[in-house]
Amino acid sequence: MHGGALVFGGGAACRHGAGVQADQLGMTVWSIDYRLPPAHPYPAALDDCLAVYRSALAAHAADRIVIGGRSAGGNLAAAMLVRARDEGLPMPAGLALLSPEVDLTESGDSFAVNAGVDAMLPGSLMAPNRLYAGGADLAHPYLSPLFADLAGFPPSLLLTGTRDLFLSNTVRMHRRLLAARVLAELHVFEAMPHGGFGGAPEDREAAAEVTRFVHARLGRQAG
Numbered sequence: 001m002h003g004g005a006l007v008f009g010g011g012a013a014c015r016h017g018a019g020v021q022a023d024q025l026g027m028t029v030w031s032i033d034y035r036l037p038p039a040h041p042y043p044a045a046l047d048d049c050l051a052v053y054r055s056a057l058a059a060h061a062a063d064r065i066v067i068g069g070r071s072a073g074g075n076l077a078a079a080m081l082v083r084a085r086d087e088g089l090p091m092p093a094g095l096a097l098l099s100p101e102v103d104l105t106e107s108g109d110s111f112a113v114n115a116g117v118d119a120m121l122p123g124s125l126m127a128p129n130r131l132y133a134g135g136a137d138l139a140h141p142y143l144s145p146l147f148a149d150l151a152g153f154p155p156s157l158l159l160t161g162t163r164d165l166f167l168s169n170t171v172r173m174h175r176r177l178l179a180a181r182v183l184a185e186l187h188v189f190e191a192m193p194h195g196g197f198g199g200a201p202e203d204r205e206a207a208a209e210v211t212r213f214v215h216a217r218l219g220r221q222a223g
Contacts, residue, residue: 001032001049001073001080003195005125006101006132009072010036021068024207025214030056034076041134046142049080053089062090066214067154071166071195074100078145078173085152094217095156096210099166099194100173102146104129104138108168120194121165146173150180157185157213159206161192185213 002009002017009017010033018031032052034045056065069077074097081095106124115123133143141148146169156177160170170186177184187209189202196203 001034001069001076003071003073005128006045006072006075007036007128010034025211037131037134042132042136042143045076046079046083049076050083053080053084057089063093064218065092066094066096066217067092068096068098069100070098072101074098075102075145078102079142081153082141082145082148091152091154094154094213096213097156097158097170097173098210099160099164100158100169101166102144102169102173104133104144108172110165110168114163114165114167117163118165118193146176150177150182153177153180153182155183155217157187157210159187159209161189163191163193165194
């Protein structure tokens, strides 16, 4: 699921992101061009993601699928699995959350500490959060999966940086997964802002961690 503060990032950008991920992973990638507000507020994007997951399950066994999302896409990836579990669908082989926007209420410490520090997201995204929610409760688990019951989630990888506005989102989600007895690994990169450095060696290292995780969950050899 692509990023974009839940209000942009579709179309050509979505297709480009799928190509980048397919090249990185060496496998087929489905990137969901989910509907966006203001024309299509919640739950349109979540409905679209769940519909695609159902289609993926019709074509592939659940243990041959890994779900992933960056930033806003991390919100939808996690929220979609909460809803999929609630509707009785099987969980995929793994979940990769890259600086996920899993708390639309912005209650974490890093929303204060890293405000003005993160070069990519200098401050609150509350305005697009509310636009996406369309009047729904921002703390609802389908909007802020940080507050969901995460029991039964698949093994997960979470990645963030010390200057990421969403550092608290990622760290707290990791702790919630562990509390739910889910196998989860957390990677925090020094001085990394939201979304990475834009081509530095640390970005390649982070991408390699994601590739390793995905290949391991699907029983493939990396490289």
